[in-house]
Amino acid sequence: MTTHRQVVAALVDAAAHDENVVLATVVRITGSSYGGVGARMICLGDGSRVGLVSGGCLESDLAEHAQRVYATGSAEVVSYDTRDDDDVPWGLGLGCNGLIEVLLEPLSPHQAREVAGLIDQALGADSPSVIATVIRSHGSDVGAPRVGSHALLDGAAIRSIGDWGAGSALFDAAQYVSEALAAGRRGVVHEIGSAEVAFEVVMPSIRLVVCGAGQDAAPVARFASELGWDITVVDHRPLTEARSARFPGARVVECGDALELADVLPSNQRFAAVVMSHHLARDRDYLYSLLKSDPTYLGVLGPRARTERMLTELIAREGSLPHIDERFFSPVGLDIGGEGPDAIALSIISQISAVTSGRTGGHLRDRRAPLHASPPAELATSSI
Numbered sequence: 001m002t003t004h005r006q007v008v009a010a011l012v013d014a015a016a017h018d019e020n021v022v023l024a025t026v027v028r029i030t031g032s033s034y035g036g037v038g039a040r041m042i043c044l045g046d047g048s049r050v051g052l053v054s055g056g057c058l059e060s061d062l063a064e065h066a067q068r069v070y071a072t073g074s075a076e077v078v079s080y081d082t083r084d085d086d087d088v089p090w091g092l093g094l095g096c097n098g099l100i101e102v103l104l105e106p107l108s109p110h111q112a113r114e115v116a117g118l119i120d121q122a123l124g125a126d127s128p129s130v131i132a133t134v135i136r137s138h139g140s141d142v143g144a145p146r147v148g149s150h151a152l153l154d155g156a157a158i159r160s161i162g163d164w165g166a167g168s169a170l171f172d173a174a175q176y177v178s179e180a181l182a183a184g185r186r187g188v189v190h191e192i193g194s195a196e197v198a199f200e201v202v203m204p205s206i207r208l209v210v211c212g213a214g215q216d217a218a219p220v221a222r223f224a225s226e227l228g229w230d231i232t233v234v235d236h237r238p239l240t241e242a243r244s245a246r247f248p249g250a251r252v253v254e255c256g257d258a259l260e261l262a263d264v265l266p267s268n269q270r271f272a273a274v275v276m277s278h279h280l281a282r283d284r285d286y287l288y289s290l291l292k293s294d295p296t297y298l299g300v301l302g303p304r305a306r307t308e309r310m311l312t313e314l315i316a317r318e319g320s321l322p323h324i325d326e327r328f329f330s331p332v333g334l335d336i337g338g339e340g341p342d343a344i345a346l347s348i349i350s351q352i353s354a355v356t357s358g359r360t361g362g363h364l365r366d367r368r369a370p371l372h373a374s375p376p377a378e379l380a381t382s383s384i
Contacts, residue, residue: 001230003039003300004034004228005123007040007041007116010044011042011107011113011115011119012110014112015113015116018109019045019109020107021106021107021112022042022066022106023043023103024102025040026038026053027135027198028100028189029100029187030099030286034052035052037185037198038131038199038200039052039054041053043104049063051177053100053102053299058080064377066104070267073106075104078101078104078384079100080100080101081099103148104148105147105148110208111161113137113348114161117308118152122154123138123202123228125202126270127204127270128181128201129152130152130153130154130176130201131153132153132198133146133148133198133200135189135197137195142189143167144194145162146162146163147160147211147215149161149164151173153173153177158245169197173197179199189201206271207231207272207334208229208272209271209274210233211290212275212277212278213234213246216276217233218246218277219342222247222248223249223349224352227284231247231251232250232264232265234253235253235283235301258282258285260290262293269298270321272296273290273293273295273298274357275298281308284310286314291322297352299330300332302331304329307330333348334347334354334361337338379381
């Protein structure tokens with residue numbers, strides 16, 4: 001998510017400064033790869049770069065290719081095949097045992113703004129969506145799709161940019177959404193008429209609601225922001241510039257009555273929440289409001305006995321509570337050790353990431369399934 005947000009910001013900034021850029025996008029992977037299909041990097045005219053398409057193995061070489069694309073104005077696909085031990089042709093010595101294809105496309109300021117808008121809309125969606133990109137167009141057919149044309153396929157809605165041609169390519173591309181969603185980060189590529197189209201899945205940004213604006217809430221918001229999440233910090237006190245400044249990258253809102261928390265919650269179904277105001281009565285009301293709001297993840301800071309007391313008091317007051325299942329965590333966080341606010345925040349953010357990705361938070365050493373299996377889509381819609 002961090003790279004997606006960085007790329008969107010870089011594209012918007014380049015457009016605002018009337019700069020041309022080259023966008024590098026991973027469009028096909030076979031075997032091992034650091035980033036999935038859809039990993040992006042921006043190459044600017046001065047040689048600087050924003051984003052990553054690998055762990056740093058390919059970026060310098062791609063930047064050299066990007067300078068050529070920048071000069072010619074013609075898109076091209078660059079392939080790196082490291083399935084053979086002898087990857088000396090590039091002088092990279094990767095040994096990653098995979099095939100990676102990267103589309104390099106020149107973008108004008110107007111095109112950069114359009115692509116940024118497309119990615120930003122996908123990140124803000126209520127559920128995973130698919131972006132289709134024309135990566136090759138065979139022959140010189142009049143009316144054929146142009147390389148670098150994109151379409152956001154979000155349910156029945158289609159938002160396209162570029163030239164998808166005079167035929168049915170755009171309509172045909174929409175028929176592969178289910179297959180692309182099932183493929184996840186590995187994506188799929190299909191021949192559609194005279195064009196070759198790559199499909200990537202874009203997961204929506206995780207919405208995190210932090211109920212409490214104390215000193216220990218700041219690193220929680222900071223780590224979440226660095227991951228590209230959308231953060232809302234809820235404070236019972238009147239908003240001030242100084243308090244808001246403690247949470248850069250987050251939206252700080254005032255909620256004087258914790259029972260009215262629903263008024264400031266994000267409408268997106270894929271949101272997580274952490275209760276950490278350190279005030280028993282307020283945390284109890286935050287907890288009640290969140291149980292009724294059905295978050296994807298709900299964590300409560302503090303010892304187990306404290307949370308059990310709040311639940312007991314709520315049952316006595318309300319008569320009953322919404323069903324509580326395995327997405328309720330108290331004490332909150334993974335058992336990773338450490339002391340202090342930063343260590344606690346790391347524990348909390350790690351647990352949220354694991355839960356929303358359908359993982360347990362264990363050691364990758366012990367995992368026998370693929371490292372990058374796609375998170376189950378139902379996590380975005382299931383109920384507490």
